[in-house]
Amino acid sequence: MSFDPELAEIRFGTGLGPAARPVADAGAMLDRLNRQDDAARKFEISGFDAQIADMREARLISKQVRQGSEAAKEQQQNLRNKMRQLQAEWFAATIARFSDSPDGMRERLTRFWADHFTIVGRRPATRPLAAIFVEDAIRPNLTGRFGDMLKAAATHAMMLDYLDQFQSVGEGSVVAENQGKGLNENLSREILELHTLGVDGPYDQSDVREFANLLAGFTYDQEGNVTYKPRRGSPGAETILGRSYGAKRPRLKDVHAALDDLATHPATAHHIATKLAVHFVSDQPDPALVAHMEAAFSTSNGNLMTVYAAMLEHPASWDLPLRKVKQPFDYMASSLRALGTSGKEISGLKQRDLRAGLANPMALMGQVWERPPGPDGWAEDGAHWITPQGLAARIQWALTVPLSLQQKLRGELPDPRDFARTALGGLADDQVLLAAQAAETRWEGVGLVLSAPAFQRR
Secondary structure (H helix, E strand, O other): OOOOOHHHHHHHOOOOOOOOOOOOOHHHHHHHOOOOHHHHHHOOOOHHHHHHHHHHHHHHHHHHHHHHHHHHHHHHHHHHHHHHHHHHHHHHHHHHHHHOOOHHHHHHHHHHHHHOOOOOOOOOOOOOHHHHHHHHHHHHHHOOEEHHHHHHHHHHHHHHHOHHHHHOOOOHHHHHHHHHHOOOHHHHHHHHHOOOOOOOOOOHHHHHHHHHHOOOEEEEEEOEEEOHHHHOOOOOOOOOOOEEEEEOOOHHHHHHHHHHHHHHHHHHHHHHHHHOOOOOOOOOOOHHHHHHHHHHHHHHOOOOHHHHHHHHHHHHHHHHOOOOOHHHHHHHHHHHHOOOHHHHHHHHHOOHHHHHHHHHHHOOOOOOOOOOOOOOOOOOHHHOOHHHHHHHHHHHHHHHHOOOOHHHHOOOOOOOOHHHHHHHHHOOOHHHHHHHHHHHHHHHHHHHHOOOHHHHHH
């Protein structure tokens, strides 16, 4: 098969809706990625720099609480309430972008790469900050070289904090000798295993340890910014995959050189091509599709636009039937898009409505917002999501949202027969159309369309 506008929005975008304007061909779809990121400007999420003051305050208050200050306990609670409110606002902004953006592929790619470079805020003060990691490291690098995204993600404060890299000091370093601190291999292992070469990549424990010694040296400065301190780095050269990096004095440029080499390694090309094909097309993608994307990655030195183009031009990307099960976030966001809910309406929801109408149901479906189970992110296989509990939660939400959240936002619901065509276009099968036509009420008909297997897949 070849490019299909409606299938393109469902499989590679955020879905169809009354305001969606499917593009005519793959070139136009890719061209949208090169345009200005209007969704990010319209529904803002701040970067890490804007949160440094709160981070410093949180550390100071935590110290005062440990010293027994009652006033500090109240300040700590107030700060936590503020961070919960920010997390709710950024959650709403992320859904609003999905529902509103004319460039659905940008939103899908953002979520893919955010999951590829999974981080979690582990403390109350950092729990909401996964969103700013995405704004800083992922979203600006969607259309560039994979190496640029890798460097931005691997050295971001949230990644360094999540994988305890700030605790790591190189073997034989000045800090290790004077303070007795040791080496931490978490970041090194995840970069090799998850971010670049893959679980079965051509590396061993010695590469992990050498790379960890090269990475040692990241810390905070007095202003809360990430910096690289040579006193924490391991002196001498490190050998990773047979290549030597560094000299007597540890340098950040050597870390970047290693990351650049890993980013263009043949094993990385295969790993990234496979993950993209699995995420967008099929849990068991056609080997020819993976090979085509892998070749595009390798010949372009990791130019991501070239890889996306290879994915969209391959016939296997357009095979039917729909096979990929939407993860809970994607399912709910594409439902709101199909219902015509505007981003402004979503971003204007109160915190309690976001929690009751979206966050809590999403958790019941198996996906707690910004709390993936581990550094490898969320599962891709459909069987993980279509469990008895997960499916029951999806059906309950589908039959509830037309009367609760959606009715609160927009009032009258669409005719179910029209809605089936709006949500699925020409992919609305006879079963969906019959259910929509037979429904006794509009809310039941809309709910049946949203809960149909055809809508829950892409």
